[in-house]
Amino acid sequence: MKRFIALAVLLCVAVTTFAEDVRHQPLKDLNGYFPFNPPSSIDQWEQRKEYVRRQILVAAGLWPMPTKTPLNPVLHGKIEGDGYTVEKVYFESAPGFFVTGNLYRPTNPQGKVPGVMLAHGHRKDARLHLTPEKTLRNQIADGAERFERAGRSTYQSQCRQLAKMGCVVWQWDMLGDSDSIQLSRELVHGFAKQRAEMNTTKDWGLFSPQAESHCQNVLGLQTLNAIRGLDFLLSLPEVDPQRVAVTGASGGGTQTMLLAAIDDRIKLSFPVVMVSTAMQGGCTCENASLLRVNTGNVEFAALAAPKPQGMNTANDWTKEMATKGFPELQQLYATYGKKNNVLLKRGEHFPHNYNAVTRSAFYTFLNKHFKLGSQAPVIETDFDPLPPEQLTVWDEKHPAPKAADPDFERNLLAWFTEDADKQIRAAAASPEGLRDVILPAAEVLIGRTYANAGDVQWALKQEQEQGGYVKHTGTLLNKTYGEEVNVVWLCPKQWNGRVVIWLDDSGQAAVCDEDGSVNLSAMKLIQSGTAVLGADLFNENDETLKQTRVVANPREFAGYTFGYNHALFAKRAHDVLSIVSFLRHADSGPCPSSDLKNVAIAGWNGTGPVVAAASGLAGDAIDRTAIDTQGFRFGEILDYRHPMFLPGGAKYLDLPGLIALQAPRPLWLAGESETPAAITSAYQATSRTADVVTFTGEAAQQQSAASEWLLK
Structure with a gap:
């Protein structure tokens, strides 16, 4: 009854939205304005x-x-x-x-x-x-x-x-410069164009998408x-x-x-x-x-x-x-x-x-x-x-090393890759390592934590009775950051206090088409009394988006764009955090937090990796996670303008490293032929290996199998 009273109140309130999501504004570059706002206390500053x-x-x-x-x-x-x-x-x-x-x-x-x-x-x-x-x-x-x-x-x-x-x-x-000759001045300070021979998934060079995804830079x-x-x-x-x-x-x-x-x-x-x-x-x-x-x-x-x-x-x-x-x-x-x-x-x-x-x-x-x-x-x-x-420094008794040697450049980055990988794999094998090494890094890669997800409010646009459930469409407004996420809720009239966030790169349509037809797997959840939420993550429905925006700098260096702006991948993860934060803190809306018992999340197709990142950062705010990775790896991207490019994404054991942050919460995993070692190690360290389910069946059966698992 309280839920329907809250809905009635919402229907009487004028809905206000942002004139535009701030993320559509021009990108920031090195010539922007960078003020410093000192905190009011030492504790805040620390x-x-x-x-x-x-x-x-x-x-x-x-x-x-x-x-x-x-x-x-x-x-x-x-x-x-x-x-x-x-x-x-x-x-x-x-x-x-x-x-x-x-x-x-x-x-x-x-x-x-x-x-x-x-x-x-x-x-x-x-x-x-x-x-x-x-x-x-x-x-x-x-x-x-x-x-x-x-x-x-x-x-x-x-x-x-x-x-x-x-x-x-x-x-x-x-x-x-001067006696430092192993990397050329033209490369270090004058790099302008990507080098095809250095843009490879193995033995890469500086400034390549591979180097950027491993945080390797001059x-x-x-x-x-x-x-x-x-x-x-x-x-x-x-x-x-x-x-x-x-x-x-x-x-x-x-x-x-x-x-x-x-x-x-x-x-x-x-x-x-x-x-x-x-x-x-x-x-x-x-x-x-x-x-x-x-x-x-x-x-x-x-x-x-x-x-x-x-x-x-x-x-x-x-x-x-x-x-x-x-x-x-x-x-x-x-x-x-x-x-x-x-x-x-x-x-x-x-x-x-x-x-x-x-x-x-x-x-x-x-x-x-x-x-x-x-x-x-x-x-x-x-x-x-x-x-x-x-x-x-160099003379006959102290001969100089070879100058501007491409093999030296490749081997140097390979050494850093191997050294980091060894340390990070060791970290992934313990809860302390996940907490102290990989999670803090993921917070920087995404640029936001669950704790500072923002003040998110619900703006109702439309409500429709659909038999045993109510369809709500509207927008989640992140007042802190000036962002908005369009969502659809399918909420059973006999709601059991559980919500599944169902995300796909087709956006809200993955839950409910414009003609009103509901995804069969989502309907299974609704019929059990579970509410299902679908969302259009940032620019997800932009069919013209083949490459992400970059700043107006003619030099093909990712740092000029992503040194000042979040990657598109990160912006979509922010939307997921906004959704979860709203669910956990909302005092109104279709599923007020006072009646909330359980939040699960599922990510399909291209949204699976985004869900992995956001869910790992959300911690206990999400009770269980289902992910279809489609075998995606950041380390295979060879264009820094690719919509899935994430600086540093490959360094921390790539996507499996982000997924490992789900431990010890229940995890359902599709798109992998077997459970990646990083995930296995993380769950073994918490003695919860039984809480990982790896699905290897037909793709057409994935969502149905996942919905059964989500009902547990």
């Missing part, structure tokens, strides 16, 4: 901080962290300077993958001394570069540089100054090199682990933000000309699928709070930072009681740079917080920079 850090790690291919193999560092060719030394260094961040650079040390360090990581931007041959005389004279005239000699190499100037202040400095090469490789560089720096006995800083400009600013965000060993950071609510970094090496979905560079910088952090502005995308972004960072630091730990060096009259003025601000900031004892403000002195041939 929860958000954990998620964004995890998002960075997953996007960079570092969840779980690749096995840390021996660095095998080689230091040679020491050069004596006036109070400091310079050494040539290379080591292996992964087997056979060399990181190259120079190590600067004070000549006579007194006890433990600070360590500084110095990343560089996109200037070609940055570590070895000498500024042309004409360019330097113009910089001196503008006040950007001070010296005609030292100004020839801003990197050497910075490393030398820090070493003379008592710091050990590690300055390393970005991929494809940004991740560079981030790993930074982490291993920090390992190397901290292996030096004179370096104080409580005083380690990182800085860099432009692309080096991106590396600085990311390293400080994810590695607690960094105690001070100074990202230059990169912290902004505007452009987020244009290079392929600064972008990755999943990386900035619902976040951005200012929030990345915020992850370092409350540790000391400085940044600057210039006449570039950072020019509005003083009013857009920095006040919010100050607010966050103030919440920690550390407002003075964050600094903004204004410099909008200078172009994009890490010039002498900004470098002085960094030295002075470092001097203050690491208590170095230098006179403030700290200003560089002049010197004669070393020529490139004295800094280069």
Whole structure:
């Protein structure tokens, strides 16, 4: 009776809907607006901080962290300077993958001394570069540089100054730059077109859909090199682990933000000309699928709070930072009681740079917080920079590896794939591993959890009596995210408190055609007293959708689109979470939660994998799940514009890994010749193998068999 009273009330209420689902709006790209909204409490921020850090790690291919193999560092060719030394260094961040650079040390360090990581931007041959005389004279005239000699190499100037202040400095090469030659500069920073020979289901290369589905990207490789560089720096006995800083400009600013965000060993950071609510970094090496979905560079910088952090502005995308972004960072630091730990060096009259003025601000900031004892403000002195041939790592005794070798690229990604697979399979064999490794990753891949599915409301459009049941059509409005899902409910007049969400790539028609005919398997459920809900998931009925939308960037890199926007697959999973959340929390509608006893879900055809992902995230909100996979695997998709493409989808044991998250809840599985090992391991770990039913009969019998199982 309560249910029919609620329905009568709904019929008297004017129905309001969104003018348009926000997901139909233009896609966001790297030139969008990325504000930071600091939380009102430390507890709220710590929860958000954990998620964004995890998002960075997953996007960079570092969840779980690749096995840390021996660095095998080689230091040679020491050069004596006036109070400091310079050494040539290379080591292996992964087997056979060399990181190259120079190590600067004070000549006579007194006890433990600070360590500084110095990343560089996109200037070609940055570590070895000498500024042309004409360019330097113009910089001196503008006040950007001070010296005609030292100004020839801003990197050497910075490393030398820090070493003379008592710091050990590690300055390393970005991929494809200076002595880092195993991957070409054209590939790393200039990739434009997909390479057919690298777009394969085995032995793939960077930027391919396969690499994207395994979270393998240049940004991740560079981030790993930074982490291993920090390992190397901290292996030096004179370096104080409580005083380690990182800085860099432009692309080096991106590396600085990311390293400080994810590695607690960094105690001070100074990202230059990169912290902004505007452009987020244009290079392929600064972008990755999943990386900035619902976040951005200012929030990345915020992850370092409350540790000391400085940044600057210039006449570039950072020019509005003083009013857009920095006040919010100050607010966050103030919440920690550390407002003075964050600094903004204004410099909008200078172009994009890490010039002498900004470098002085960094030295002075470092001097203050690491208590170095230098006179403030700290200003560089002049010197004669070393020529490139004295800094280069490779020579006859230390021969360079093969440059731009396609086989090296393939083998490197194969090593990361094998290493990750070994760790993830081990995780899938225990409830703790599923909870701590695979589930957190799935939350990032889909970009939403059941807990934050949103405030979902029911808008009734039509109600029709159909004998023993009532047909309701309407829309679920997700008020939190501005999304809508059109649904049909077939609710028995003698409802038993159970609901089955019946989803298919034909949408609502999978339950009930326009002429009113009901799916026979669904009717079996209705006749038992179970309500059946069908839905049109996002763009599911768009017959013209052969490829998903991508941003207006001519370079064929998935990260430019899916680094800022959810994949279509994820958006459909969001709809499923909206449906489940509404069922569990609704105080009105055809099946109010007060009378709800059981929620089951079934996914057929192309919707089966979407249901697998959403059901795994929904946890105990779903009591049992039936899935037809049709043998689908993310790892077989060779076009990042494919409607089923999901960044990272193949990494976590592919679709079976997502299905394994159903454990220990009852699972009915079709489309597989046998139960995949990941699923078997997950259910064995919970001693619930009997709750997995693998259906291998004729396709025409699937839904009928599943409906019988769903009635149990």
